[in-house]
Amino acid sequence: MTEIEIGRGKRGRRAYSFDDIAVVPSRRTRDPEEVSVAWQIDAYHFDIPVMGAPMDSVISPDTAVALGRLGGLPVLDLEGLWTRYDDPTPLLAEIASLDPAVATARMQAIYAEPIKPELITERLRALRAAGVTVAGALSPQRTQQYWKTVVDAGVDLFVIRGTTVSAEHVSGRAEPLNLTRFIYELDVPVIVGGAATYTAALHLMRTGAAGVLVGFGGGAAHTTRTTLGIHAPMASAVADVAEARRDYLDESGGRYVHVIADGGVGTSGDIVKAIACGADAVMLGAALARATDAPGRGYHWGPEAHHQLLPRGERIALGGQASLEEILLGPGRQADGTTNIMGALRRAMATTGYSDVKEFQRVEVVVAPYAGR
Amino acid sequence: MTEIEIGRGKRGRRAYSFDDIAVVPSRRTRDPEEVSVAWQIDAYHFDIPVMGAPMDSVISPDTAVALGRLGGLPVLDLEGLWTRYDDPTPLLAEIASLDPAVATARMQAIYAEPIKPELITERLRALRAAGVTVAGALSPQRTQQYWKTVVDAGVDLFVIRGTTVSAEHVSGRAEPLNLTRFIYELDVPVIVGGAATYTAALHLMRTGAAGVLVGFGGGAAHTTRTTLGIHAPMASAVADVAEARRDYLDESGGRYVHVIADGGVGTSGDIVKAIACGADAVMLGAALARATDAPGRGYHWGPEAHHQLLPRGERIALGGQASLEEILLGPGRQADGTTNIMGALRRAMATTGYSDVKEFQRVEVVVAPYAGR
Amino acid sequence: MTEIEIGRGKRGRRAYSFDDIAVVPSRRTRDPEEVSVAWQIDAYHFDIPVMGAPMDSVISPDTAVALGRLGGLPVLDLEGLWTRYDDPTPLLAEIASLDPAVATARMQAIYAEPIKPELITERLRALRAAGVTVAGALSPQRTQQYWKTVVDAGVDLFVIRGTTVSAEHVSGRAEPLNLTRFIYELDVPVIVGGAATYTAALHLMRTGAAGVLVGFGGGAAHTTRTTLGIHAPMASAVADVAEARRDYLDESGGRYVHVIADGGVGTSGDIVKAIACGADAVMLGAALARATDAPGRGYHWGPEAHHQLLPRGERIALGGQASLEEILLGPGRQADGTTNIMGALRRAMATTGYSDVKEFQRVEVVVAPYAGR
Amino acid sequence: MTEIEIGRGKRGRRAYSFDDIAVVPSRRTRDPEEVSVAWQIDAYHFDIPVMGAPMDSVISPDTAVALGRLGGLPVLDLEGLWTRYDDPTPLLAEIASLDPAVATARMQAIYAEPIKPELITERLRALRAAGVTVAGALSPQRTQQYWKTVVDAGVDLFVIRGTTVSAEHVSGRAEPLNLTRFIYELDVPVIVGGAATYTAALHLMRTGAAGVLVGFGGGAAHTTRTTLGIHAPMASAVADVAEARRDYLDESGGRYVHVIADGGVGTSGDIVKAIACGADAVMLGAALARATDAPGRGYHWGPEAHHQLLPRGERIALGGQASLEEILLGPGRQADGTTNIMGALRRAMATTGYSDVKEFQRVEVVVAPYAGR
Numbered sequence A, B, C, D: 001m002t003e004i005e006i007g008r009g010k011r012g013r014r015a016y017s018f019d020d021i022a023v024v025p026s027r028r029t030r031d032p033e034e035v036s037v038a039w040q041i042d043a044y045h046f047d048i049p050v051m052g053a054p055m056d057s058v059i060s061p062d063t064a065v066a067l068g069r070l071g072g073l074p075v076l077d078l079e080g081l082w083t084r085y086d087d088p089t090p091l092l093a094e095i096a097s098l099d100p101a102v103a104t105a106r107m108q109a110i111y112a113e114p115i116k117p118e119l120i121t122e123r124l125r126a127l128r129a130a131g132v133t134v135a136g137a138l139s140p141q142r143t144q145q146y147w148k149t150v151v152d153a154g155v156d157l158f159v160i161r162g163t164t165v166s167a168e169h170v171s172g173r174a175e176p177l178n179l180t181r182f183i184y185e186l187d188v189p190v191i192v193g194g195a196a197t198y199t200a201a202l203h204l205m206r207t208g209a210a211g212v213l214v215g216f217g218g219g220a221a222h223t224t225r226t227t228l229g230i231h232a233p234m235a236s237a238v239a240d241v242a243e244a245r246r247d248y249l250d251e252s253g254g255r256y257v258h259v260i261a262d263g264g265v266g267t268s269g270d271i272v273k274a275i276a277c278g279a280d281a282v283m284l285g286a287a288l289a290r291a292t293d294a295p296g297r298g299y300h301w302g303p304e305a306h307h308q309l310l311p312r313g314e315r316i317a318l319g320g321q322a323s324l325e326e327i328l329l330g331p332g333r334q335a336d337g338t339t340n341i342m343g344a345l346r347r348a349m350a351t352t353g354y355s356d357v358k359e360f361q362r363v364e365v366v367v368a369p370y371a372g373r
Helices: A061-069 A089-097 A100-110 A117-130 A140-153 A179-185 A198-206 A221-228 A234-251 A268-276 A324-329 A341-352 B061-069 B089-097 B100-110 B117-130 B140-153 B179-185 B198-206 B221-228 B234-251 B268-276 B324-329 B341-352 C061-069 C089-097 C100-110 C117-130 C140-153 C179-185 C198-206 C221-228 C234-251 C268-276 C324-329 C341-352 D061-069 D089-097 D100-110 D117-130 D140-153 D179-185 D198-206 D221-228 D234-251 D268-276 D324-329 D341-352
Strands: A003-007 A010-014 A021-023 A039-041 A044-046 A050-052 A135-138 A157-161 A190-195 A211-214 A258-262 A281-284 A365-367 B003-007 B010-014 B021-023 B039-041 B044-046 B050-052 B135-138 B157-161 B190-195 B211-214 B258-262 B281-284 B365-367 C003-007 C010-014 C021-023 C039-041 C044-046 C050-052 C135-138 C157-161 C190-195 C211-214 C258-262 C281-284 C365-367 D003-007 D010-014 D021-023 D039-041 D044-046 D050-052 D135-138 D157-161 D190-195 D211-214 D258-262 D281-284 D365-367
Touching: A003 B234, A003 B365, A010 B234, A021 A268, A050 A061, A061 A117, A061 A324, A089 A100, A117 A135, A117 A140, A135 A140, A140 A157, A179 A190, A190 A198, A190 A258, A198 A211, A198 A234, A211 A234, A221 B268, A221 B341, A234 A258, A234 A268, A234 C003, A234 C010, A268 A281, A268 A341, A268 C221, A324 A341, A341 C221, A365 C003, B003 D234, B003 D365, B010 D234, B021 B268, B050 B061, B061 B117, B061 B324, B089 B100, B117 B135, B117 B140, B135 B140, B140 B157, B179 B190, B190 B198, B190 B258, B198 B211, B198 B234, B211 B234, B221 D268, B221 D341, B234 B258, B234 B268, B268 B281, B268 B341, B324 B341, C021 C268, C050 C061, C061 C117, C061 C324, C089 C100, C117 C135, C117 C140, C135 C140, C140 C157, C179 C190, C190 C198, C190 C258, C198 C211, C198 C234, C211 C234, C234 C258, C234 C268, C234 D003, C234 D010, C268 C281, C268 C341, C268 D221, C324 C341, C341 D221, C365 D003, D021 D268, D050 D061, D061 D117, D061 D324, D089 D100, D117 D135, D117 D140, D135 D140, D140 D157, D179 D190, D190 D198, D190 D258, D198 D211, D198 D234, D211 D234, D234 D258, D234 D268, D268 D281, D268 D341, D324 D341
Parallel strands: A010 B365, A050 A281, A135 A157, A157 A190, A190 A211, A211 A258, A258 A281, A365 C010, B010 D365, B050 B281, B135 B157, B157 B190, B190 B211, B211 B258, B258 B281, C050 C281, C135 C157, C157 C190, C190 C211, C211 C258, C258 C281, C365 D010, D050 D281, D135 D157, D157 D190, D190 D211, D211 D258, D258 D281
Antiparallel strands: A003 A010, A021 A365, A039 A044, B003 B010, B021 B365, B039 B044, C003 C010, C021 C365, C039 C044, D003 D010, D021 D365, D039 D044
């Protein structure tokens, strides 16, 4: 671990983003058709290693079904518009039409509507009825309040996702969520994060989680860095957590915890690099919100965009031109890594001679900061 | 200390700016409400670790009172317009309306007016009467001429601030300020700087200063680098001076000298990083000059902007839209690190699990140059 | 070999592009007129170390003859328009006039026309009749199908060029090309690539190839990095493969395999650096497509631009103003490294005191990333 | 000396430009008035360590006198317009008015006029008559042809300046200039360059030169890098040559050869850094061509701009607004390092506590690449 002296009184590691690295072909090649990009977590099989991020601009009940049928794992945000409103469709349309000057304030108002437990139940049952793997996400803050509703409604996978989730949260006001006990008592596998370092991830793994989301899961990286000074360059974060997975595998006598890159994964090239650094799958937000049939209607936002006191993200205009299917499975239309992203992953694996995602984690990479050249 | 060979005949350390680093969450998390950002220096307590820079665009008698009431420590420039003119308000308005082509020349003329000792007395007494901690700043060049006026008027904290202040200034023309004797004889605690290296800061600490301003305190970093070739990347400078504090604490048998980052602190993210590198507090200029109620009326300038022979700074248009209170305590309006900066600091501390500023100096950081991505 | 820890679970080498390095004069100087830039591969002598890339925007039968007469080695793409159409001239004109919005789709349609073996024969015989060295290129995928046609038509040099060509391609569908046996049985020298690492290149050398193309030979580097996450910084790639050449020279008891930089060579400065890193020659695409008499008529594209499912390159507008002769041999017109590129190579060699290309591979270089300053 | 592995077959040093470094104050401070920026080479004393570059856009007979009176050392280009034409004033005006599209061609024509030895004599005698130190420059190619004319006309300092000048030039056509014999036989001190490395400079020092110009002295660095692939980052080059000076001082038993930074010195900050790296003086081109009274009338060009076959520089529009005197001695007008450059040097030296140029070569520097922040 290379530590750099920032000044006499402070040292820090050099950390790398996906833009800082690249994959290099260095051995045999292979036909793209003979490459598998399948992913299996717990009892659930997916044709593609893609989770849809629990954000209102990415996953609605409709796109959840669509993504599930295309082979991925959609996660519905159980604290979003779909559990606050019977029919949020007009509000989604309104958000897409807001003037930037008032967008934050109006979104704060829209999201001030309380969550309705009965809508949680209704949304999850609808997904079940549609035949896709059912996954819903809560923030750590609200998990204790709503988990029972979620479990009673029936989920296959339970996601706890916050900007930073630690195994040990300190709070004087309320009994904090004891992740270890919670996961132990729960019947369904839990995917939890974000975590951005070896230690944080190892602690999450020890809670019994089936998967760890790697990243600072909420709010655009850019604004998080500007407002909070916090930044976890993703290539380093994924590679760190992958090592925690390896060490925990040994420590636990064989529990394989999945590593899911959640953040900084905007193009097919980023997916390739996330796996190259050790990810088993990726959670996609903006990459899917770009779909012409995405609920955000060309816009994308996270919970930070409408935080009451400290809005740290922004509603971002994306302006894509391809459908969800074209984005995932092609055919490609632009050469910018935003369409046919699974085709690009297959080709990258074929060009470097790997046949499945797990094996591809070993591919050779170089550090070569990308300066837009 | 990593030294790099620039060429065979010259070596230099690699130095880092705040943009080069970031904080990384790596352990427990905590509720933001349970975080303290209080700061105590000598007998004075502050709710927030923020000094208002002694610049006419930042601190007027009115904003001094406002900043004091919001919990910070305002420092009035005792060589600025308020000690040169009975009522500089029309001049502040004029400066804000100057055409860029003539701004430097006109500002040189405005600041050519002599300092009136009786105005120093009047301004400081007014602050005292308003009930806030009274702090005024002089440059090292004028400290000998006016310090008695200042002390007689009554100050709680005395600030000596110049581009670079050394414990040993060499001058053949006049008896230079002997900082050690001056501070020893003075009754009030002295905060002095800028200093940008371990050695320079250690020497300042040995003069008996209560606090050291870290930075090249005057003139925008950009223009200083272009005109003088001088640059002290702040992350390295703060970390260096923090180590000097540690060593001096030992050497002096327990004197804790406060380290105040003064320069390069433009956003809440920078405040987070300054403390992460070892700062006890920050001195804010542009960050506060952005306030709609700041005296600079949307403009910001330092003494270098109206230097008679070598103007090295420029009057900068800032164009903020939030009040001083919103900037410091929120609610946030933009996700750019310019509003609710104390809320952002709290959240960064909570996310990384620290409960007070001193403890947060130990947070983990990474080196990850920010390329605007 | 410097390995960097990206994160705990992943290491990678730091790799450099041509933009990251520069040549430094450090010894004697020499008259440019006394410098030789000649290149000899197998029995074929060339006045300049330049191959024309097998791309429809670069090499047509006419420009092949022109380039050959100017001293270089043109390579005709045997899977391009000239072997699909009797007279592709109108199609080349159409491609140059396509609206960007429909360019990819129309090019996909144009290139859907099957290859005609009799046109391969006709094109190669015309080149032979013109008296230039005859070289044609196939992709690895089509080499088995067409190689006999090519050899029967008569070629001096056979080029197998794909994005990544490995000595061992794995395919379940068809018998993959066994390069070693193929080259052994063939009568003509084979140049094969791209390869981007020491190992990949060494394996290609062991197949008996006369030359190895270094690079990721197809598709713009920029889009390949974005879509596939793959990038092989050229300075490092060439220097790696040059070492493979040295090691194979020893291992084989004296077989000298030529190293040809293919990709990232856009200016005369890049040619200088490619040779400085160990290249024997360069393969030029865009640099020659810029010619006013180039077949692309101001546009440039590779096979990736019209890939059916995953278009990864784009038709690029180049807009040059010099003829092929001016580009190669001058006189220079612009100071941007796009004209008189052989004159620039001579001058760089003269300024650093080297008299031939092989010797110039030893020139001193520095690492100094170019930030557009 | 840190060597980096570019690839397995090639290593190179990391080299730094002035933009990559900065000076850091780390000890005492000093009054700017008590700083000396004087420079003495051989018997000649100068108030400021500034040579005016022998370029038609910088030094005419008139500006030579002006620069000499302001304390610097002007060098007239003896191969420029003033030795080709009786009165080049109309041509200078024409060059300043040329359309960019035809500028190179027209300048090639203007400079095709032969050099008149009698004009060399006339120009140098006029300088002598004006009472300034007389210095003229020839290229290495023409030194043998014209040196006798120059010496007979009378010069105080003889400058031989080319893109790269080596102690050993190889030429089959003509007897190359034997620098050692030439300098030995000459009565006047010789300043020679450019040289960019330790070895090249050491060899030049051994020829008996009084000073070495450090840099790649001709053509903009940007275009040289693009066209020739050659680049000598100036901070490293100056620091290397300064070490050669130290070693040669020992080897020669006390001969101190002056190191003059020639290239990359565009602002006062660059001058500060050049001296910090070990330079005794700087040769200024563009920095002086910016003067409203410069002969280039707002334009600047080197001999490369009108090279017959390989134009590598360009006529650059500079657009300054200050006189030569304001540029050198102030008062400053802009905060961009282009005016009062000697005042800035004094202030940088005072801020860091140094009292003369030689001593300032020891100032502390940091490596902190400047990213426009």
